[in-house]
Amino acid sequence: MSGATAESIRPLISEFPDPETGRPLGSMGQVVDVQVDENDARVTIGLATHSMAIADDVRDAIVSRLVAAYPGLTVNVDIVPHGRPPARLGQVALRVKSVILVGSGKGGVGKSTVAAGLALTLRRLGSVVGLMDADVYGPSIPQLLGLEGRPAINEQKKIEPIRLTPDFPVMSMGFLIEKDQAVIWRGPMLHGSITQFLGDTNWGELDYLIIDMPPGTGDVALTLSQAIPIAGAVVVCTPQEVALLDAIKAVSMFRKVDIPILGMVENMSGFQCPDTGKTYDIFGRGGTRDRAQELGVPFLGTLPIDMTLRIAGDEGRLADVINTDERARAPFDGVARALVRGLASKSESKPSRPQLPTL
Numbered sequence: 412m413s414g415a416t417a418e419s420i421r422p423l424i425s426e427f428p429d430p431e432t433g434r435p436l437g438s439m440g441q442v443v444d445v446q447v448d449e450n451d452a453r454v455t456i457g458l459a460t461h462s463m464a465i466a467d468d469v470r471d472a473i474v475s476r477l478v479a480a481y482p483g484l485t486v487n488v489d490i491v492p493h494g495r496p497p498a499r500l501g502q503v504a505l506r507v508k509s510v511i512l513v514g515s516g517k518g519g520v521g522k523s524t525v526a527a528g529l530a531l532t533l534r535r536l537g538s539v540v541g542l543m544d545a546d547v548y549g550p551s552i553p554q555l556l557g558l559e560g561r562p563a564i565n566e567q568k569k570i571e572p573i574r575l576t577p578d579f580p581v582m583s584m585g586f587l588i589e590k591d592q593a594v595i596w597r598g599p600m601l602h603g604s605i606t607q608f609l610g611d612t613n614w615g616e617l618d619y620l621i622i623d624m625p626p627g628t629g630d631v632a633l634t635l636s637q638a639i640p641i642a643g644a645v646v647v648c649t650p651q652e653v654a655l656l657d658a659i660k661a662v663s664m665f666r667k668v669d670i671p672i673l674g675m676v677e678n679m680s681g682f683q684c685p686d687t688g689k690t691y692d693i694f695g696r697g698g699t700r701d702r703a704q705e706l707g708v709p710f711l712g713t714l715p716i717d718m719t720l721r722i723a724g725d726e727g728r729l730a731d732v733i734n735t736d737e738r739a740r741a742p743f744d745g746v747a748r749a750l751v752r753g754l755a756s757k758s759e760s761k762p763s764r765p766q767l768p769t770l
Contacts, residue, residue, distance in 0.1 A: 415481040417445045430462040430755035433762030452486045457493030461508050461618040463537030464751040466490050500639045503610030507617040509642035514624035516657025521678040522647045523551035526623035531733040532747040538618040544583030546625045553585040557727025569613040605634050636668040643673035650695035674709035682716040711749040714742045
């Protein structure tokens with residue numbers, strides 16, 4: 412006999428930190444129901460969609476906590492959505508919980524594919540996500556997602572983004588220029604376009620706004636850091652030494668403008684030959700993990716060269732593959748969950764203050 416009762420296990424659940432805010436679940440009404448029938452317990456908790464990528468982690472942790480306190484107890488944890496709208500960020504009319512930049516030290520490392528894949532994966536795992544293409548000189552997001560068209564202006568004088576689905580807004584300079592047209596802008600014009608994409612676009616209420624950054628160490632990061640609070644940056648690189656050297660510069664740039672580094676991702680990490688099944692490390696392997704450890708930043712995972720994803724990106728079908736191909740999307744699932752775990756760890760170490768009502 413476990414000896415557990417609903418009254419005895421409720422405090423253990425109530426004290427568990429909410430992964431989004433770091434505050435106890437019980438303090439915000441997220442312990443929905445607790446029932447105990449002899450040695451069987453059924454618990455229902457609410458999680459905001461911001462944390463749905465790690466719902467299984469939360470479930471396992473609560474089960475472990477209760478079983479450790481009451482050996483022999485069988486625990487089932489049900490997770491239901493908990494409404495928690497985002498507050499307004501910074502000086503722009505943007506309501507989003509976490510703004511995440513995806514950058515690289517150089518071009519050609521698959522940064523835009525990683526940004527789009529990360530946004531699509533977070534959405535598939537249950538979060539509300541928007542994708543902004545800040546690479547104004549080489550916008551790739553429309554091609555990867557198979558999107559085209561011109562953004563309209565609504566009655567509130569806001570830009571209506573192009574939507575992959577009704578709940579997935581996308582904004583890119585690629586929607587505003589012809590495919591063969593070059594953008595030649597100085598700093599003030601670049602600053603103005605980025606600020607307009609943020610504040611004058613009808614993003615709605617988002618858990619995550621993923622921003623695909625221009626490659627290198629330009630001034631877009633500075634513009635963004637001054638405009639809105641940034642949850643952090645993800646730095647993408649390939650394993651070879653020349654890419655790693657540039658990635659280190661990108662990490663340094665983000666740190667200089669006080670943008671936290673959420674982690675590094677090693678893209679093009681190995682290629683499995685479809686004919687033989689043998690894996691070839693074309694660009695090497697493991698260099699990003701080593702550099703991340705040296706720099707004291709998290710390593711979020713590896714993304715192999717995958718022909719299915721490569722062809723889908725070229726044909727504008729990346730979303731279809733992320734949604735339907737479990738094998739191809741598995742590495743992105745790992746990176747997305749590692750990212751959200753990192754955000755949850757930061758929240759737990761420094762819980763946010765209770766949110767004031769939005770105006």
